[in-house]
Amino acid sequence: MNTMFKIIGDQFANFKIIRRMAKYDDRATYQSHYLGLTWEFLNPLIQIGIYYLVFGVALKRGDPMPGIPYLPWMVTGIAPWLYMNKTTLDASKSVYQQVGLVSKMKFPINVLPSIKIMGNLYSFWTMMAFAVFLMFLNHIWPTISWIQFIYYFICMIALMYSLGIFNSTVSVLVRDWQIALQSVLRMLFYMSGVLFNFVTSNFPPVLVRVLEVNPFYYIINGMRESLLSKGWVWQQPNLNLTITFWLFVFIMMTIGSYLHNKFRANFVDLI
Amino acid sequence: MDNSYKIKLENVTKEYDLFRTKSDKLKNFFNIGKVDVPHFWSLKGISLAIKPGETFGIIGVNGSGKSTISNIISGIIPQTTGTVDVRGDTSIIAIGAGLKKNLTGAENIRLKGLMQGLTIKEIDDVRDSIIDFADIGTFINQPVKDYSSGMRSRLGFAIAVHINPDIMIIDEALSVGDDTFYQKCVDKIMEFKKQGKTILFVSHSLSQVKMICDRVAWMHFGELREVGDTDEVISHYRQFSSSFKKKTAKERKKYQQDKKRQQIEFSIDGYQQSLINDQVEVGVEVKQAEKNIQKRMYGQVLPDKMSIATRMVVIIAILAFIFFAMVNVSGHSITKSLESPSTLIHPVQHKVR
DSSP: OHHHHHHHHHHHHTHHHHHHHHHHHHHHHTTTOSSTTHHHHHHHHHHHHHHIIIIIIITOOSOSBTTBOHHHHHHHHHHHHHHHHHHHHHHHHHHHHHHHHHTTSOOOGGGHHHHHHHHHHHHHHHHHHHHHHHHHHTTOOOOGGGHHHHHHHHHHHHHHHHHHHHHHHHHHHOTHHHHHHHHHHHHHHHHTTSSSOGGGSSSOHHHHHHHHTOHHHHHHHHHHHHHHTOOOTTSTTHHHHHHHHHHHHHHHHHHHHHHHHHHGGGHHHHO | OOOSOSEEEEEEEEEEEOOSSHHHHHHHHHTOSOOOOOEEEEEEEEEEEEOTTOEEEEEOSTTSSHHHHHHHHTTSSOOSEEEEEEOSOEEEEETTTTOOTTSBHHHHHHHHHHHTTOOHHHHHHHHHHHHHHHTOGGGGGSBGGGSOHHHHHHHHHHHHHHTOOSEEEEESGGGSSOHHHHHHHHHHHHHHHHTTOEEEEEOSOHHHHHHHOSEEEEEETTEEEEEEEHHHHHHHHHHHHHHHHHSOHHHHHHHHHHHHHHHHHOOHHHHHHHHHHHHHHHTOOHHHHHHHHHHHHHSSSOOSSOOHHHHHHHHHHHHHHHHHHHHHHHTOOHHHHHHOGGGGGSOOOSOOO
């Protein structure tokens, strides 16, 4: 438990390093590309276009939430999803990639996942701005409900870090973890209600309630509800889900930080 | 704050697990069963104080724990027990140099600078002087994997000295360069010495140590055999190695094996007890002595095992997680589920909301 608090404290103590390295990371990745950083936004936009054609136009089944057209509904959900998907994968690789470097210098290894979390935020905000733009086009205006977005954003960062510290440690020890994680995330993409609203679908109600427990769904749905003004955190089922979500984060964080601390010294030998 | 030391180690030990197979490693990682692996004590209780502005050398044969100690001081690896107090920023220079092979020299400078907490502007300020010092010239924009080993270590050294640390740790880094570069490094070290910086110098080369260091520690198979004036320690070390060389190959081998076995058989509890006994002899009460030593040995170390309290909390959290997940799946309210838990396995089949 102390380990966990110490690791969380390290994140705040090294905030400046995280921010600078996140910036550098971004620039370095796209240095050899002609379009540079534009790719970071072009890629998701192409994806959104395809999903819109397939799910919004070809398989049109009415509004996913009452009174909300498909496109703004999808983009408010797919923006956090794309961010979480990329960040979970990047963060799980973060320690493995840098281990040769950090093993030769004094550096708090536990901030490596944070650098990825921070670095991917730039494209997240752009996507979010695009989502808001689409909402305005469809005459959906901000309400007091938007405040909840801040809360869900904190949830998202907490989930990303707890998964990050756990996955990054396990990937160093078991190389297959990375591939397994990719498959799980691909599956979760369809089960987190990113493209269609399973709550209003013909799914059996029990299955719907099983799918709701997924922490990714909690954030995607939460951000959607707050931006589209469709629900509050303390309303059911959100209340149940809030408890399960934070318990999940807590469990991942304690186990992850414990493992991280235990194997920190051996990261180099383990590869 | 008293200024009598810059770096202080107290009863520092370092343990390594000697896993035989990869599956042992994994079992240990997932805590499945108790895998009984042999332990190797790379440091068997080191206490050491280094004064501000001192150039301190560490000598010893291969595998005596020199690099372990320099890594612990620089904060790369944690100690198993004991307290380490380092007052200031450290910068370590080791043979591998810790560069990323597929990045160019310039990118490495930027990355390492950022990791040490410099801003982009600060890095740009020292960039030219790093390139100049390392004598790399036009190679700076080539990937480091194309560098010769000398260029690599020069770049590593140049970056480390330009980060401007209070404490510099040099771990055998000078043995790779040629004479010109060696002289440049020595000049730089002398400059640091004049500025009153603390330098820790780990080397095999007695002549280098003799030239640079004020005081020297002699490490011998995980123990601190002698600390003192450079000339004195070095002459003792020379006596030892010449007498060691005179022995037959068999005797030498036996001696090394004995020492290694001692490092495997070292008992941390026995060591702790002997420290307590030492304090009791000086006149400290037994209870107080136990407390003091416990604090000194484990006060700074994050526990390797989950404490029982943490375990309990995690188990409760997992149970609660399962409970609330089932409440949601079953579709009943929380209060109803608490009153009659049997409803949890009889989910409502229709929509609840």
